[in-house]
Amino acid sequence: MAVTGFWPIYKNLKATLDYADNPDKTTAREYLDDDLYAALSYAENDNKTDRKMYVGGINCSKQNAYAEMNAVQRRFGIRGKVVGYHGIQSFATGDVTPEQAFEIGKATARQMWGDRYQALVTVHLNTDNVHCHFVVNPVSFKDGTKFQNKIGDHKELRRVSDEMCREHGLSVLENSSFYGGHKKDYWRHKSGKKTHRDYLREDVEYCLTFATSPREFESQLYALGYTLDPVRFSVKAKHWERSVRLANIGFTKEIVQAQLDKNAECRYRLFTLEYRPPYNPKKFPLENELRKLEFAIDHSYDAATVLVDTIFYLVITVIQIAAEIADLMLLSPDLRAAKKEAKKDLKELVADYRFMKEQNIHTVADLQTNIDESKAQLSDLERERKTLSNRIRRPKSPEDESQNKECRKAISKQMKPVRERLRRAEKILEKSPNLYELLKQEHELERKARARYLDRSR
Structure with missing residues (x-):
């Protein structure tokens, strides 16, 4: 069983090749001369297993891999920041011998890149699990085509690695997850x-x-x-x-x-x-509506989103209920007064509520932003209309005067809905605190009345 990884090299290709071809990780002591063995023995500070030389080149020699890869890049001209690719093929502890890992690694590299690209293959033995390193030249020695390193290439590397493992009698990870499009x-x-x-x-x-x-x-x-x-x-x-x-x-x-x-x-x-026979919810309309909105109020991540527009919604709903039910008594004197003017008030309140929904206004901050935007738009239109008025006073020709008048008329037409929007937003901003206080008053009175009602019901 083997797992694979593959990533780009952005800076120093030679350093990566030197790391992959590090004799301290790839070479057995009996294969080195005495001087090199002494130097490696001095550098070692842990007990590492005996190792043999496991370095091989695909379409390049293992001794001069860097020079040969560099020659191909100079010949065709390297484009972009990527100077090479570094990959690994790691085997489970005790699953393979170094010789088997080297054969599987070479076969994997040959099938993946052997037809177009140069690659250095090494086996490192300095960890508990044997693993191969691949260093791949991103420029093709055939025609200079740059290796793209798409997600499909990562999947293909895994597929080829699994195929080589099966051929050598090793197990593979069946149906294992791959990060795919959500890296x-x-x-x-x-x-x-x-x-x-x-x-x-x-x-x-x-x-x-x-x-x-x-x-x-x-x-x-x-x-x-x-x-x-x-x-x-x-x-x-x-x-x-x-x-x-x-x-x-x-x-x-x-x-x-x-x-x-x-x-x-x-x-x-x-x-x-x-x-259980409950109290009649129609006697307490605001309490009833607040229970319907309980989720939004208690569980909202942003409490401000249920503020201004919700205030208008509650006032409209309570007045509608009060207007439709003859025997319902609102407790707040201000709401009782609003009930008498229900037809007029409702029409205006509903228009305000629809305006907030159309303009996507939820909070006081949203309302203020809408007002500022309307004022800025009006200021720009007013400036443009003033410029046209000056041109009309000093026309260059009758045709220019007529054209400027038409333009000024069109701008005035554009300003009308902006003024109406500004007027309504300012009115809502002025009205909302009073409505909020009205709701608080009604809610407090209803809570007390409901408590008295429940006491009598017991």
């Missing part, structure tokens, strides 16, 4: 860290423990900072460049729907088995 994910996992896909998978699993419908599932993902594309069934967080299809992390539409159905069934059974 960064592979190395993050190797270092014990998580990727954004891992965090997404955990969040989806978390939502699927609560949600009972596709709409509820989508709203819970949104509360965690994600947006769901129901057509592609993909999810994207705020700062991600690309969406992630849920099917690619193990959540197909069928799997998600099955879990939602299971949750809905469990919730129904729990309700029917442990049913």
